[in-house]
Amino acid sequence: MRSLRNNEEGWFPNWLCFSLKPDVIIGNNYLWRWWILPRNPFFNIYLHKIMRSDDSRALHDHPWGNLSIILKGTYREVTLVDRNWLIQHSFDQDTFGEEETVQLSRFAGEWVFRHARTPHRLVVSPGAPVWSLFVTGPRYRAWGFHLRDRWVHWRQYVAEYGDGHSEASTSTEPDCL
């Protein structure tokens, strides 16, 4: 019998893993997306199964403010913070490759709010997909990638560098629980 199960990674309903095909499949086993609400320009809720890390070549941002609610699994989020944030949170700056880049662990049950312009990327361990609810507000800007010296619209970035999701998958087939 399939039921809610509690394990150390959080609560997750087993039936979600098996009963519905994704509404959108992005990349080669990169991200599966289900629409929880009918898509609209103002407010959307998606269920995400994140199987692979974001493009590691650059941080990206989004066209809307957004909220991630981690349901199952753990990922690391690379983002930029200012020096005051580092000091307040007692981070040792020597542990970072770049002065203001920080890598934060996100766990099941955590809510992560982001501004649309927040540069970030997610790092997922191979074979350990992460399930999350992803809530977005109204679209109000173009999104893109943050290169070392400039911001690049995503269309231009993909045209110049590719989408970063073309390599072979490291994930297995659905391995929900």
Ligand SMILES: [Fe+2]
């Ligand atoms: Fe993102």
